[in-house]
Amino acid sequence: MRKTDDIIESLVGELKPVPRHALKRRFVLGILPALAVSLVLMLTIAGLRPDLSQALSLPLFWIKSAYNALLAIAAFLAIYHLARPEGSQGRFFAAAAAIFAAMAAAAAIQLLLSPAETYPALILGSSALHCPFLIFAFALPVLAGNAWVLRGAAPTNLRLTGFIAGLAAGAAGAWVYSWFCTENGMPFVLIWYSLGILLTGALGSLLGPRLLRW
Amino acid sequence: MTTAHSEEALKTLMLLSLDGDEAAYRHLLNALRILLVGYYGRRMGAATKADMEDLVQETLLALHSRRSTYDRERPFTAWFFSIARYKLIDHHRGRGGRKLAETELGEDIESDFSEDTVTARMDVERLLGSLPEKQRELIRRVKLEGQSVADTASRTGQSESAVKVGIHRGLKALAEKLRGGA
Numbered sequence: 001m002r003k004t005d006d007i008i009e010s011l012v013g014e015l016k017p018v019p020r021h022a023l024k025r026r027f028v029l030g031i032l033p034a035l036a037v038s039l040v041l042m043l044t045i046a047g048l049r050p051d052l053s054q055a056l057s058l059p060l061f062w063i064k065s066a067y068n069a070l071l072a073i074a075a076f077l078a079i080y081h082l083a084r085p086e087g088s089q090g091r092f093f094a095a096a097a098a099i100f101a102a103m104a105a106a107a108a109i110q111l112l113l114s115p116a117e118t119y120p121a122l123i124l125g126s127s128a129l130h131c132p133f134l135i136f137a138f139a140l141p142v143l144a145g146n147a148w149v150l151r152g153a154a155p156t157n158l159r160l161t162g163f164i165a166g167l168a169a170g171a172a173g174a175w176v177y178s179w180f181c182t183e184n185g186m187p188f189v190l191i192w193y194s195l196g197i198l199l200t201g202a203l204g205s206l207l208g209p210r211l212l213r214w
Numbered sequence: 215m216t217t218a219h220s221e222e223a224l225k226t227l228m229l230l231s232l233d234g235d236e237a238a239y240r241h242l243l244n245a246l247r248i249l250l251v252g253y254y255g256r257r258m259g260a261a262t263k264a265d266m267e268d269l270v271q272e273t274l275l276a277l278h279s280r281r282s283t284y285d286r287e288r289p290f291t292a293w294f295f296s297i298a299r300y301k302l303i304d305h306h307r308g309r310g311g312r313k314l315a316e317t318e319l320g321e322d323i324e325s326d327f328s329e330d331t332v333t334a335r336m337d338v339e340r341l342l343g344s345l346p347e348k349q350r351e352l353i354r355r356v357k358l359e360g361q362s363v364a365d366t367a368s369r370t371g372q373s374e375s376a377v378k379v380g381i382h383r384g385l386k387a388l389a390e391k392l393r394g395g396a
Contacts, residue, residue, distance in 0.1 A: 007271050008243045011278045017234035022282035084283045085296035154280040156300040213304070214276060 027080055027149050034145025038138045038176045046134070046180040060110075060184045067103045067189060068175035071096060071197065075168030079146065082161040083153035089164060096167070100194070107186040122185030128192050131181065135196025136203075139166075139173025143200060147211050155212055162208015163201050170200030219245055219339055225290035232281065243274060246294060248339065250274070251359050253298050263360060273301045341388055349384030352377055357385075 019025070055061040078092035114122060125131075146165040155161040174193045183189070224245060230238035250270045258266055277297050284293050338358070342350045355366045356377070367374045 004247060004267060004271055004274070007274060008240065008247065011243060011274065012236050012240045015231065015234060015236055015239050018232045018282045020286070023285075026282070084285060084293070085280070085300060086288070086292045152282075154276075154283040154297065154300075156296055214280070 023080075023083060023153060026152055027076075027083075030145045030149035031076065031142065034142045035172055035176070037141040038173060041141065042138055042176045042180055046177075048179055049182045051182065052179070055182075055184075058184065060186065061178075063103075063106055063186065064178050064181075064189045064193075065175060067099065068171050068178055068193065068197075070099050072168055072171035072175060074099065075164050075171055078164045079150065079155075079161060079168055082155050082157065082164065083150055085154045085156050087155075089160060092164060100190075103186070103190050103194075107190045110186040123187045123191065125183040125185055125188045125192075127181065127183060128188065131177070131183075131188075131192040132196035132199055134180075135170065135174045135177045135193060136199050137173070138176045139169040139196070139200040142172040143169035143204065145169075146204075147207070150212050151214070154214060158209040158212045159205050160208075161212060163205035165208070166201035166204020167197055169204065170197035173197075173200065218343065219249060221289055221291050224294070228284060228290050229286060232284070232286070246277070247274065248354070248358075249294075250298060253295070254302065255358075255360065257302060269301060269305050272305075273298055276301060341391065344391060345384050345387060349380050349387070352380045353384045356381055 049055060074092055074095040078089045081087040081090055110122060111119065143166060146169055150161060150165060174197055177196075178193075224242065227238045227242035227245070231242055247270060250273055251266070254266050254269055258269075277294065280297070284290070342353060345353070351370065352366060355361045355369075356363060361369075363374050363377050367377045370377070372380075
């Protein structure tokens, strides 16, 4: 067994200065390239929605985009705090619940304003079955980026950190997917997008205790 | 009150260490080692000394490799004891949770950051600081870290009786200091 004195000396010997924003930099370095990979994957496999130019003028498109983007931002901020040993998730769950509630309100308003015969299109659309799985697939590069970032950090609640890292990746994947998806139903987004995000969250909470241990 | 192990003192050392100051880092690691021995000592009743020494070393290595996760704006001891607690839980988990119950995690979470725990430790260190180096070292090894007299004798290159005498004199001096209300 090495003596503690020797260990201390060797650690002192290999001390290098730590830049002020080292952890922040690691997040940017890990997540932005992963998001780029996911976007390229979407562009090559699926492609942008054919009616994108018209969609850009629809509030519905931007509500869908904002739902995913806001969820992703809230989750990324939470794992940034959880990456420190004394960190907590803060008010992440309250924020996520508020974003979800706002989306639910948008869905309810759209249903109220629409005739009943359009409900199947607004709720199930034409892609309900594969939507969550494509979101899950586009989330995987970001999940890998998150894992790389967090494996170099010091989270102490591994399952929770893995879960929220999965939600962040899922929401980022859903945001990427929303550039391809032609659905304009808010109930559709509320149900099937959220399902894809939760699926990635579940994977994150399974992987967290295994991958993030240090 | 400024003692060797106060939040301010440790944080100052940590900030210097993050800028690459080796002497500060050596001071810091030695101070943290003492805090860890105390922290784990109180929570690993039945553990062997070798086991505890392992854990102390592992924790020092971990905090070295994760030092970029320290936020310079926040308390250092909160960061440090969070790592110590994580390593303790991980240590028990690594052995299949066999001894998890002994760790008394409930109590752990409450008392980790309690002022009392840390200040009690600091008071002892301050008292010890008033002793000659040689006696201080012996008392620390045998009475605080719980090493055997024989071990300490061989590590410090003294006879066992010299170790015993040194500890005896040191404790006597401490007792007088306390009685004198120093």
